[in-house]
Amino acid sequence: APVLLWFRQDLRLSDQAALIAAASEGPVVPVYVLDDDTPRQWAMGGASRWWLHHSLASLDTALREKGSRLTLRRGKSADVLQALAKECGAGRVHALHHYEPWWRNAEKAVAKALDLCLHDGILLLPPGAVRTGSGGIYKIYTPFARAVMEQMPPAAPNRTPAIIDAPESWPETDRLSDWGLLPTKPDWAGGFKKDWTPGEDGAQANVAAFIDEVGDYPTGRNLPSVEGTSRLSPHLHYGEVSPAYVWHRVTASNADAEIFLKELIWRDYTHTQICEMPAYGSKNARDDFDRMDWRDLREARGDFIAWKKGRTGYPIVDAGMRQLWTTGWMHNRVRMIAASFLIKHLLIDWRHGAKWFWDTLVDADYANNSVNWQWVAGSGIDANMFSRIMAPLTQSEKFNAGDYIRQWVPELAALSNEVIHDPDAHDARPDDYPAKIIGHKAGRERALAAYRRIKG
Numbered sequence: 001a002p003v004l005l006w007f008r009q010d011l012r013l014s015d016q017a018a019l020i021a022a023a024s025e026g027p028v029v030p031v032y033v034l035d036d037d038t039p040r041q042w043a044m045g046g047a048s049r050w051w052l053h054h055s056l057a058s059l060d061t062a063l064r065e066k067g068s069r070l071t072l073r074r075g076k077s078a079d080v081l082q083a084l085a086k087e088c089g090a091g092r093v094h095a096l097h098h099y100e101p102w103w104r105n106a107e108k109a110v111a112k113a114l115d116l117c118l119h120d121g122i123l124l125l126p127p128g129a130v131r132t133g134s135g136g137i138y139k140i141y142t143p144f145a146r147a148v149m150e151q152m153p154p155a156a157p158n159r160t161p162a163i164i165d166a167p168e169s170w171p172e173t174d175r176l177s178d179w180g181l182l183p184t185k186p187d188w189a190g191g192f193k194k195d196w197t198p199g200e201d202g203a204q205a206n207v208a209a210f211i212d213e214v215g216d217y218p219t220g221r222n223l224p225s226v227e228g229t230s231r232l233s234p235h236l237h238y239g240e241v242s243p244a245y246v247w248h249r250v251t252a253s254n255a256d257a258e259i260f261l262k263e264l265i266w267r268d269y270t271h272t273q274i275c276e277m278p279a280y281g282s283k284n285a286r287d288d289f290d291r292m293d294w295r296d297l298r299e300a301r302g303d304f305i306a307w308k309k310g311r312t313g314y315p316i317v318d319a320g321m322r323q324l325w326t327t328g329w330m331h332n333r334v335r336m337i338a339a340s341f342l343i344k345h346l347l348i349d350w351r352h353g354a355k356w357f358w359d360t361l362v363d364a365d366y367a368n369n370s371v372n373w374q375w376v377a378g379s380g381i382d383a384n385m386f387s388r389i390m391a392p393l394t395q396s397e398k399f400n401a402g403d404y405i406r407q408w409v410p411e412l413a414a415l416s417n418e419v420i421h422d423p424d425a426h427d428a429r430p431d432d433y434p435a436k437i438i439g440h441k442a443g444r445e446r447a448l449a450a451y452r453r454i455k456g
């Protein structure tokens with residue numbers, strides 16, 4: 001009898017433990033279920049859907065080269081898989097473990113009806129694999145990373161089967177183009193194509209290109225004006241490469257890759273946190289933040305829109321928000337600055353910002369997004385950073401963001417490095433660029449006062 005191979009955020013054929021197990025058992029029916037019911041408010045955002053469309057097309061092509069193909073179905077995962085298994089006469093489903101709360105629920109529901117075999121491969125180590133002396137999970141990143149490092153390297157990546165046996169007949173499939181994953185009018189994803197090649201080939205090409213740059217990562221990663229990071233985040237989110245594959249390729253280059261590998265461990269850390277606290281995306285990990293007097297979004301609406309559109313009058317924030325809108329990605333340092341600005345200078349609840357990122361990032365990832373937003377807010381499980389208020393203008397200067405601003409904020413393109421970080425202060429602001437929507441000092445003081453109130 002055929003077995004089902006259930007793809008989710010693991011859209012690859014290499015180093016795919018579920019595929020290897022399925023292929024060793026007989027004919028395989030690979031399936032992707034577009035499921036907006038199970039995740040509910042965490043259904044994929046617009047930018048993620050654009051990525052998904054192209055990644056699924058690429059996966060189907062790769063499967064066909066091995067004599068197989070992808071079946072597409074839509075609906076609640078557990079119902080769809082049960083119906084498909086019945087149609088094919090299959091009893092068993094192979095899949096990789098996923099850790100988003102809705103996927104864990106879906107896994108439970110599927111396992112009730114079918115023989116579900118789950119395999120590892122989304123992370124370097126399964127959550128809970130490293131534990132503190134007293135058997136708990138690590139709440140703080142640094143000791144967690146140290147403990148993971150001791151278990152590295154990860155197992156060597158698996159080979160890919162040369163041929164995947166086909167069933168006697170293929171089940172019916174939806175047409176990808178009927179799913180409406182791509183924007184119609186306006187085509188806001190026009191700028192995505194230039195930067196990204198979704199799918200396993202694109203992911204591996206990105207790894208190959210990055211290998212030559214690993215040595216420059218420790219300095220380059222902080223500079224938004226240079227391409228100093230791997231840009232692997234959407235590929236890793238969709239599982240188009242495994243973190244183990246990235247680990248082995250990077251360590252085989254002769255550069256000192258430790259700082260980069262530690263960023264990769266951040267993914268494991270965030271996924272461990274959402275396993276402990278599944279509501280991380282919607283609930284403060286520190287209860288005292290439930291008393292925070294965030295501004296009412298009706299009153300703060302204008303500021304929130306200015307932030308989303310990149311019209312706050314803070315060039316570094318605006319450049320980041322426009323890069324996000326145009327390309328579906330934002331440089332990590334600028335994500336921190338833009339998030340901090342929203343939460344502290346504008347005193348807007350981090351959840352509104354996280355939601356906007358969820359909709360606009362091609363790498364939108366429940367664990368990474370939620371844990372990083374709460375980290376910036378100080379409401380997270382780890383160190384409380386609320387009172388460390390980033391000064392966007394100083395950050396912009398320190399990390400040399402001049403060229404980055406010129407690229408994303410064309411109104412400021414003619415300004416020199418001396419004035420571009422803070423045109424207002426130098427009387428150099430062009431008429432078509434907004435004045436600061438709030439002064440740095442005023443924003444900072446309002447934020448600190450609100451914070452003092454929750455601390456009683």
Ligand code: FAD
Binds near residue numbers: 364
């Ligand atoms: P590199 O610097 O090359 O790092 C390699 C990989 O390590 C990344 O692809 C990513 O998978 C992982 N990584 C790096 N930094 C982090 C981090 N801080 N936390 C978790 N994993 C990390 N990352 C997402 O993948 N999805 C998100 O939705 C997301 N939202 C974020 C929201 C905020 C407010 C902040 C401050 C950060 C967020 N990040 C998110 C983390 C980080 O900004 C991106 O992973 C990184 O910028 C991606 O670029 P890169 O692949 O070139 O990273």
